[in-house]
Amino acid sequence: MEGKKPFERLSTVVRPVNYDLTFKTDLEKFTFEGKADISVETSAPTKSVMLNSVSLDIVQVAFKSQEQSFDKVEVSFSKEDETVTFTFPEELKVGPGNIIINFLGELNDKLKGFYRSKYTTPAGQEKYAAVTQFEPTDARQCFPCWDEPAIKATFDITLVVPQDKVTLSNMPVKKETKDEDNKLKTVSFERSPIMSTYLLAMVVGEYDYVEEKDSDGVLIRVYTPLGKKEQGLFALSVATKTLPFYKNYFNIAYPLPKMDLIAIADFSAGAMENWGLITYRETALLIDESNSSTATKQRVALVVGHEIAHQWFGNLVTMEWWTHLWLNEGFASWIEYLCVDHCFPEFDIWTQFASSDFSEALNLDALKNSHPIEVAVGHPSEIDEIFDSISYCKGASVIRMLHDYIGDRDYRAGMHAYLSKHQYKNTFTEDLWESLEQASGKPINEIMSTWTKQMGYPVIKVCQQMKENCRQLKLEQQRFIADGSHENQTWLVPITICTQSSPTVPVHKFVLRGESEMITIDNVKSDEWVKLNVGGVGFYRVHYAPDMLRQLISSLDCKVLSPRDRLSLQSDLFALCRASVAKIDDVLKVVGSFSHEDNYTVWTDLTSNLANLSILYQYTDFHDSFKAFLRKLFTPIMGTIGWEPKESEGPLTAMLRSLVISQLGRNDDKDVVEEAKKRFEQYCNDGVKLSSDLRGAHLKRHEFYNIFKVYSIALGHGGEKEFESLLKLYKTADLQEEKVRILRALGSVKSTDLINKVLDFAIGKDVRSQDTVFGILGVTGSAEGRDLAWKFVKKNWNELHERYQGGFLLARLIKGTTEDFASEDCLKDIEEFFKVHPAPSAERNIKQSLENIKLNISQLERDAPVVREFLASYI
Numbered sequence: 120m121e122g123k124k125p126f127e128r129l130s131t132v133v134r135p136v137n138y139d140l141t142f143k144t145d146l147e148k149f150t151f152e153g154k155a156d157i158s159v160e161t162s163a164p165t166k167s168v169m170l171n172s173v174s175l176d177i178v179q180v181a182f183k184s185q186e187q188s189f190d191k192v193e194v195s196f197s198k199e200d201e202t203v204t205f206t207f208p209e210e211l212k213v214g215p216g217n218i219i220i221n222f223l224g225e226l227n228d229k230l231k232g233f234y235r236s237k238y239t240t241p242a243g244q245e246k247y248a249a250v251t252q253f254e255p256t257d258a259r260q261c262f263p264c265w266d267e268p269a270i271k272a273t274f275d276i277t278l279v280v281p282q283d284k285v286t287l288s289n290m291p292v293k294k295e296t297k298d299e300d301n302k303l304k305t306v307s308f309e310r311s312p313i314m315s316t317y318l319l320a321m322v323v324g325e326y327d328y329v330e331e332k333d334s335d336g337v338l339i340r341v342y343t344p345l346g347k348k349e350q351g352l353f354a355l356s357v358a359t360k361t362l363p364f365y366k367n368y369f370n371i372a373y374p375l376p377k378m379d380l381i382a383i384a385d386f387s388a389g390a391m392e393n394w395g396l397i398t399y400r401e402t403a404l405l406i407d408e409s410n411s412s413t414a415t416k417q418r419v420a421l422v423v424g425h426e427i428a429h430q431w432f433g434n435l436v437t438m439e440w441w442t443h444l445w446l447n448e449g450f451a452s453w454i455e456y457l458c459v460d461h462c463f464p465e466f467d468i469w470t471q472f473a474s475s476d477f478s479e480a481l482n483l484d485a486l487k488n489s490h491p492i493e494v495a496v497g498h499p500s501e502i503d504e505i506f507d508s509i510s511y512c513k514g515a516s517v518i519r520m521l522h523d524y525i526g527d528r529d530y531r532a533g534m535h536a537y538l539s540k541h542q543y544k545n546t547f548t549e550d551l552w553e554s555l556e557q558a559s560g561k562p563i564n565e566i567m568s569t570w571t572k573q574m575g576y577p578v579i580k581v582c583q584q585m586k587e588n589c590r591q592l593k594l595e596q597q598r599f600i601a602d603g604s605h606e607n608q609t610w611l612v613p614i615t616i617c618t619q620s621s622p623t624v625p626v627h628k629f630v631l632r633g634e635s636e637m638i639t640i641d642n643v644k645s646d647e648w649v650k651l652n653v654g655g656v657g658f659y660r661v662h663y664a665p666d667m668l669r670q671l672i673s674s675l676d677c678k679v680l681s682p683r684d685r686l687s688l689q690s691d692l693f694a695l696c697r698a699s700v701a702k703i704d705d706v707l708k709v710v711g712s713f714s715h716e717d718n719y720t721v722w723t724d725l726t727s728n729l730a731n732l733s734i735l736y737q738y739t740d741f742h743d744s745f746k747a748f749l750r751k752l753f754t755p756i757m758g759t760i761g762w763e764p765k766e767s768e769g770p771l772t773a774m775l776r777s778l779v780i781s782q783l784g785r786n787d788d789k790d791v792v793e794e795a796k797k798r799f800e801q802y803c804n805d806g807v808k809l810s811s812d813l814r815g816a817h818l819k820r821h822e823f824y825n826i827f828k829v830y831s832i833a834l835g836h837g838g839e840k841e842f843e844s845l846l847k848l849y850k851t852a853d854l855q856e857e858k859v860r861i862l863r864a865l866g867s868v869k870s871t872d873l874i875n876k877v878l879d880f881a882i883g884k885d886v887r888s889q890d891t892v893f894g895i896l897g898v899t900g901s902a903e904g905r906d907l908a909w910k911f912v913k914k915n916w917n918e919l920h921e922r923y924q925g926g927f928l929l930a931r932l933i934k935g936t937t938e939d940f941a942s943e944d945c946l947k948d949i950e951e952f953f954k955v956h957p958a959p960s961a962e963r964n965i966k967q968s969l970e971n972i973k974l975n976i977s978q979l980e981r982d983a984p985v986v987r988e989f990l991a992s993y994i
């Protein structure tokens with residue numbers, strides 16, 4: 120059998136210097152005419168040039184230089200490699216020249232390349248905008264180019280479009296002329312700095328905007344749908360603070376004269392950092408003060424902070440190849456928190472990092488089917504696959520650990536050195552380590568390579584010996600694997616240790632290098648607890664000896680342990696329990712000690728761990744008793760927090776209320792269900808206000824997390840009538856955030872018939888393709904819904920596959936509909952299905968799902984008898 124051809128990067132014997140691009144769009148026929156006049160530099164004689172090109176119709180190709188001129192050029196395509204080869208009658212001579220290409224393309228509806236996005240005008244008319252999304256490898260769908268991040272060039276863009284359209288690109292407009300005969304205008308933009316193709320952007324459509332200059336005079340605009348410009352004000356204020364914040368942090372000015380942020384109606388990712396023209400999903404940019412939730416505000420701030428960080432980290436300095444994608448995404452996913460912490464200290468956002476990025480990364484990276492942060496990739500489907508939680512969340516987490524280890528001052532100095540040394544160029548991961556090493560004098564490359572080149576992370580097993588006034592600790596490391604198996608592997612682990620009398624400032628810091636080490640901590644009394652991993656900053660789990668754990672747990676009530684440490688303690692315990700290292704009844708007893716917890720984020724993480732158990736226990740006869748256990752856990756905090764917001768409360772209290780109500784609702788608390796149903800009816804029928812924090816479902820990054828709130832509770836305890844009311848709300852809702860909230864809540868319906876209706880609705884014409892996945896995943900909260908959703912995916916496979924063209928939305932859909940099963944039959948069924956229906960860009964996700972199902976099966980088998988007994992004696 121013939122093996123797969125190894126992937127090859129493009130040759131740069133002929134390389135682009137400047138692209139002069141003209142596009143004439145037709146927003147009725149959904150086509151465009153393009154012309155690319157590419158100035159190239161030939162470094163060795165060659166007869167042919169290979170570029171990337173997909174789905175383009177190349178009409179004419181010519182080459183011109185001072186000495187040579189060809190207009191008969193042979194053109195051949197490779198569909199699989201997404202390339203086009205131009206072969207000239209003679210060898211091109213060394214030196215400058217121009218390749219001139221005329222081509223035709225389609226404004227597609229696949230949310231990539233140059234595509235069309237549907238919007239409705241305030242008058243109710245349906246229209247289309249033309250927009251781009253090029254990362255990672257879709258610039259080649261818009262024009263023939265060297266579509267690799269390291270082949271940078273400058274760009275002159277010209278758009279020929281209808282006169283009434285807003286026309287945007289990365290740079291400001293240089294010149295605009297109107298042709299009254301055909302009602303078209305020709306807009307040309309200033310030349311861009313030298314940059315990668317994946318960062319180019321164009322938008323042609325109808326928008327309003329708000330604008331402001333930042334403290335350095337950079338003009339920032341937020342473009343919104345027509346008639347909604349006030350919804351851009353929140354993002355504008357974040358952007359105006361963020362741009363100078365990064366300028367100061369990096370000590371490098373923002374290199375472009377303007378920055379636009381624009382909400383695009385049809386958009387597959389959350390947002391995209393195109394240089395000077397950042398595109399967003401509407402829900403990731405727009406805030407309607409009376410209808411947006413606190414969680415959405417926080418998310419918008421994070422997303423804006425993330426994309427603006429890329430303007431330096433990614434755009435000015437770019438990864439050399441997609442293997443180093445994590446540099447971009449991990450770094451931006453870390454610094455978005457730093458930026459939000461600066462703009463909104465009241466969010467206590469770093470604590471939230473622990474329950475979002477950090478937990479997500481630890482869970483995924485415990486799987487045998489994880490992958491190292493740095494991973495060799497070639498073909499576009501492999502590149503798509505690494506936009507995952509390892510690049511984002513583990514990337515952000517190891518950078519956080521590194522920042523803590525280096526200290527902010529040296530870290531910033533290193534960042535500045537790195538960005539200035541490599542500006543307008545490309546880098547490997549090692550380049551960053553080198554700059555940080557020079558700035559800090561610490562062995563950064565040696566330490567960090569263990570985290571980025573190996574997959575997984577360690578569990579540190581620790582036991583203590585009491586000595587007079589001091590504590591001797593023995594630390595051992597090995598890889599933590601979700602199924603409890605062992606692998607002898609080591610990392611260079613920055614360890615921090617705190618004690619009861621110094622709970623937030625580490626009393627001891629060192630780098631654990633080998634498999635084990637003994638250390639002594641002075642001045643610790645015998646009744647004091649000792650904790651590793653202060654603030655949960657290190658990327659590892661801790662397995663305490665029983666006596667150490669007992670001391671820590673008995674202190675939970677008095678809150679000497681910081682919220683971040685309380686969070687990390689229970690998070691480790693749940694993970695050790697899944698790996699059958701800790702016992703489930705012990706863990707459930709510890710959970711009881713959290714009944715006096717008051718921190719939103721600690722509750723969030725605990726809740727998500729308990730929700731995972733609850734999903735498993737759906738397949739047992741004691742699910743109802745487990746629900747009763749959960750009700751009992753959440754009742755005291757509900758008593759404190761109540762339904763009504765207090766005037767002086769902060770955002771975290773509003774979010775905690777919403778979390779607690781959703782948990783009590785999900786677990787059938789009679790009072791909460793009754794109150795929720797009452798409020799739902801009053802809201803639907805009498806227009807009584809319902810706080811946006813309490814309405815629907817809750818967005819958790821990188822995950823489609825369904826939290827039961829008023830909409831969901833009403834639906835889950837109602838029937839056809841409630842379903843119809845919510846559907847009506849969906850159709851009349853104007854704000855995209857509200858639509859998505861409803862869509863996700865719809866899945867809480869109980870009857871088979873209604874679940875199927877929700878699934879059909881999700882894939883129907885009323886839901887945008889980008890949101891269908893939310894709709895389908897919305898039903899996976901119940902055992903029956905999960906079955907039906909998976910059947911639905913199988914039945915509609917061709918349609919879904921075609922819609923998402925592989926791509927990460929498909930990968931998320933597959934993962935979300937499969938990973939919660941817990942039986943051998945399901946396991947086999949899923950395996951069989953993907954043998955027949957391959958999904959290349961979701962291959963690893965499928966393996967991860969199968970691994971998770973196996974873990975579910977063994978966890979359930981092992982724990983069910985114990986939990987049954989625990990609950991029987993508990994109630």
Ligand code: BES
Nearest residue numbers: 254255388389390391392421422425506
């Ligand atoms: N560069 C990405 C956008 C992207 C994602 C392009 C996947 C191609 C494939 C952007 O910077 C990003 O990371 N967006 C996130 C939002 C962010 C706040 C985590 C996204 O789209 O989820």
Ligand code: ZN
Nearest residue numbers: 425447448451
């Ligand atoms: Zn990003």
